[in-house]
Amino acid sequence: MKKGQISIKEIAKLSGVSVATVSRVINNNGRFSEETRKKVLDVIEKYQYNTNAVAKTLRMNKSQTIGIIVPDINNEFFSTIVHGVERYFFERGFSTFICHTDKSPEKERAYIKSLDAKMVDGLVCISGQEEIDDSLLSRNIPIICIDRRPKTRKNISIIESDHFDGGYKATKHLIEKGCRNIIVLTKQSNLSPVNDRIKGYIQALSEYSYTFDPSNIIRIPNHQQFNVDLTKEVIQKEINQGKKIDGIFATNDWLALNAVMALNELGFNVPGNVKVVGFDDDTIAKYFKPSLTTIRQDIKKIVEQASSLLYQMLTNKEFAADKKHIIVPVTLIERDTS
Amino acid sequence: MKKGQISIKEIAKLSGVSVATVSRVINNNGRFSEETRKKVLDVIEKYQYNTNAVAKTLRMNKSQTIGIIVPDINNEFFSTIVHGVERYFFERGFSTFICHTDKSPEKERAYIKSLDAKMVDGLVCISGQEEIDDSLLSRNIPIICIDRRPKTRKNISIIESDHFDGGYKATKHLIEKGCRNIIVLTKQSNLSPVNDRIKGYIQALSEYSYTFDPSNIIRIPNHQQFNVDLTKEVIQKEINQGKKIDGIFATNDWLALNAVMALNELGFNVPGNVKVVGFDDDTIAKYFKPSLTTIRQDIKKIVEQASSLLYQMLTNKEFAADKKHIIVPVTLIERDTS
Numbered sequence: 031m032k033k034g035q036i037s038i039k040e041i042a043k044l045s046g047v048s049v050a051t052v053s054r055v056i057n058n059n060g061r062f063s064e065e066t067r068k069k070v071l072d073v074i075e076k077y078q079y080n081t082n083a084v085a086k087t088l089r090m091n092k093s094q095t096i097g098i099i100v101p102d103i104n105n106e107f108f109s110t111i112v113h114g115v116e117r118y119f120f121e122r123g124f125s126t127f128i129c130h131t132d133k134s135p136e137k138e139r140a141y142i143k144s145l146d147a148k149m150v151d152g153l154v155c156i157s158g159q160e161e162i163d164d165s166l167l168s169r170n171i172p173i174i175c176i177d178r179r180p181k182t183r184k185n186i187s188i189i190e191s192d193h194f195d196g197g198y199k200a201t202k203h204l205i206e207k208g209c210r211n212i213i214v215l216t217k218q219s220n221l222s223p224v225n226d227r228i229k230g231y232i233q234a235l236s237e238y239s240y241t242f243d244p245s246n247i248i249r250i251p252n253h254q255q256f257n258v259d260l261t262k263e264v265i266q267k268e269i270n271q272g273k274k275i276d277g278i279f280a281t282n283d284w285l286a287l288n289a290v291m292a293l294n295e296l297g298f299n300v301p302g303n304v305k306v307v308g309f310d311d312d313t314i315a316k317y318f319k320p321s322l323t324t325i326r327q328d329i330k331k332i333v334e335q336a337s338s339l340l341y342q343m344l345t346n347k348e349f350a351a352d353k354k355h356i357i358v359p360v361t362l363i364e365r366d367t368s
Numbered sequence: 369m370k371k372g373q374i375s376i377k378e379i380a381k382l383s384g385v386s387v388a389t390v391s392r393v394i395n396n397n398g399r400f401s402e403e404t405r406k407k408v409l410d411v412i413e414k415y416q417y418n419t420n421a422v423a424k425t426l427r428m429n430k431s432q433t434i435g436i437i438v439p440d441i442n443n444e445f446f447s448t449i450v451h452g453v454e455r456y457f458f459e460r461g462f463s464t465f466i467c468h469t470d471k472s473p474e475k476e477r478a479y480i481k482s483l484d485a486k487m488v489d490g491l492v493c494i495s496g497q498e499e500i501d502d503s504l505l506s507r508n509i510p511i512i513c514i515d516r517r518p519k520t521r522k523n524i525s526i527i528e529s530d531h532f533d534g535g536y537k538a539t540k541h542l543i544e545k546g547c548r549n550i551i552v553l554t555k556q557s558n559l560s561p562v563n564d565r566i567k568g569y570i571q572a573l574s575e576y577s578y579t580f581d582p583s584n585i586i587r588i589p590n591h592q593q594f595n596v597d598l599t600k601e602v603i604q605k606e607i608n609q610g611k612k613i614d615g616i617f618a619t620n621d622w623l624a625l626n627a628v629m630a631l632n633e634l635g636f637n638v639p640g641n642v643k644v645v646g647f648d649d650d651t652i653a654k655y656f657k658p659s660l661t662t663i664r665q666d667i668k669k670i671v672e673q674a675s676s677l678l679y680q681m682l683t684n685k686e687f688a689a690d691k692k693h694i695i696v697p698v699t700l701i702e703r704d705t706s
Contacts, residue, residue, distance in 0.1 A: 038391045049388045053376045095482065103450065103466075109441045116468050120475060125482035128441075128466035130454050137458060144433065144463035148486050256655050291655075317594050317629070319657065 045069040095125045096340065097145035101133045101158040104255065106312045107327065108156055111176060114333030115154055122341060124151070133158045142166040152340050158221070162186065172343035174336050179222040187343075187354040189336045193223045196325040196360040197230025200279045200307040203323070205238050207305055207368055209277030213246045213268070215261075215289055216281040227281050227309065246273075255284050262292035269296075276304055283308040283315045286322055290367060305368040320366035331358050383407040433463045434678065435483035439471045439496040442593065444650045445665065446494055449514060452671030453492055460679060462489070471496045480504040490678050496559070500524065510681035512674050517560040525681075525692040527674045531561045534663040534698040535568025538617045538645040541661070543576050545643055545706055547615030551584045551606070553599075553627055554619040565619050565647065584611075593622050600630035607634075614642055621646035621653045624660055628705060643706040658704035669696050 129141035280286035286308030311326035618624035624646030649664035
């Protein structure tokens with residue numbers, strides 16, 4: 031008999047019980063002795079490794095798997111988190127299924143449903159959405175959101191960097207380095223980390239009694255990793271409209287690197303004429319020439335906190351009732367662009 | 369009644385048939401009318417969206433999901449492939465579960481098993497191993513291997529770049545640019561792409577009647593994206609031992625970029641004293657200063673070929689019998705390092 035080919039009828043025959051009893055054992059429903067249970071499970075284990083895994087999932091409502099929803103695996107910050115969470119759970123006997131949403135709301139919903147249908151025990155979600163829809167999940171499984179705060183849903187815990195303090199520290203640093211006309215370079219998005227970083231920028235301006243001008247928040251559409259021409263165009267447009275720029279706080283390192291390249295091509299010296307601070311401390315920040323001043327997110331701590339929290343929720347039902355919001359500190363790393 | 373909480377007994381009651389009949393329908397085994405089948409499935413669909421998905425998988429042996437095994441998501445070549453395959457299948461109604469093996473043989477085996485247990489319909493495998501063990505899979509599902517050729521297994525199709533021609537083109541280019549002492553910089557690995565690239569290098573040397581010296585294949589252990597100090601150490605050691613180097617063929621772009629930075633720190637001018645060619649044409653190759661001469665892999669074509677082949681194998685049983693080996697051409701991209 032081939033593996034995975036056995037039917038309930040055959041299981042019944044081989045274990046010497048009725049089909050109905052096999053059904054009861056598989057569904058863990060109704061009366062049967064521990065002896066019967068063992069006999070049936072032994073046959074299932076012997077003859078169908080694979081269907082057994084699915085049957086076990088059905089029976090136990092546990093699959094020793096978790097799901098990770100990630101909006102962009104080409105983003106080093108996200109891929110490092112995915113890497114770390116996967117490693118943590120593999121060491122504890124869990125498989126991790128990664129689903130890539132490509133920043134699409136439709137995909138995010140579809141993948142949350144898929145992972146639920148595959149009976150994952152828990153979810154780590156780096157959501158691209160403002161809300162996570164409760165109705166996508168048929169079971170009340172623990173969810174940890176990293177980096178981004180969805181507005182609703184009761185049973186979600188959140189781990190994120192102190193984005194507000196990051197924006198504040200970056201701006202304060204630029205002011206202390208003598209910048210008087212600091213713009214923010216960011217993406218078109220309404221995600222909580224970006225909003226918090228901008229709030230930190232505004233707070234720093236206000237502490238130094240500088241007026242906040244909303245037109246200084248420059249949003250670049252469809253930003254890819256390298257997009258020097260587009261960045262140049264955007265900065266050129268601002269300068270043409272009479273804006274004086276001596277400082278740029280970019281809300282990620284790639285925006286910052288593109289800004290430095292664009293400024294160079296426009297004839298500005300960095301940090302001589304314009305100082306630039308990024309966000310994330312991606313590996314390239316250190317190796318780029320000039321090396322990039324940036325706000326470092328503590329990915330190691332984010333991974334540790336998120337993984338151990340989810341693991342506790344999976345293994346300790348009481349713990350699962352708590353809803354946590356953990357904020358991880360950030361650090362300014364001063365390099366050559368400021 | 370809560371979703372996902374219904375038992376086989378309750379399904380039987382609600383659809384007016386016996387428990388044994390429900391089992392037969394779920395297992396698609398034995399005698400029952402189409403009417404009975406419909407009644408049972410309607411109840412399952414109405415009351416248990418989620419268990420239904422698992423039950424349907426059990427019944428149909430189809431789950432509308434595929435798995436991707438990827439050794440390193442921080443590698444742009446791999447993450448772009450994953451991205452492309454996921455997009456192709458999502459458009460055709462399939463969910464993709466990505467499993468990250470971190471180059472570990474143990475993880476690769478565990479994840480192939482996990483994906484099999486979750487009843488994925490097919491696998492795309494970027495294997496870090498020399499062999500894919502048949503016994504890991506309980507079902508005979510189609511597998512496409514990208515980039516790396518496992519030695520065994522019958523039912524595997526392979527899509528890969530013309531690595532041999534890449535190594536040949538890179539070396540020929542360096543020779544034509546005047547290099548006489550060309551070393552290969554590579555990782556410690558016995559994977560087929562690297563071996564083929566080195567064979568191409570040897571072929572080009574032989575065509576120009578240069579002697580191949582095996583000590584010119586320099587293997588750097590544990591290479592990360594940025595590893596300038598280690599690269600410097602390795603190159604310095606070769607020079608101290610009397611090796612003259614005027615050309616480097618690096619088997620990926622990151623090795624090449626690190627080599628350029630290391631050479632600069634050692635006081636060599638690139639391309640004046642030493643010319644460097646990479647492999648992959650990662651995005652950074654174009655933006656690095658100096659921009660990098662490299663061998664471009666046609667990722668778009670690799671994704672198209674792999675995805676459409678797997679899709680045909682999933683939807684056309686006859687097609688599935690064929691075993692294909694598709695080799696995608698590569699191109700030399702000449703830039704500032706040569």
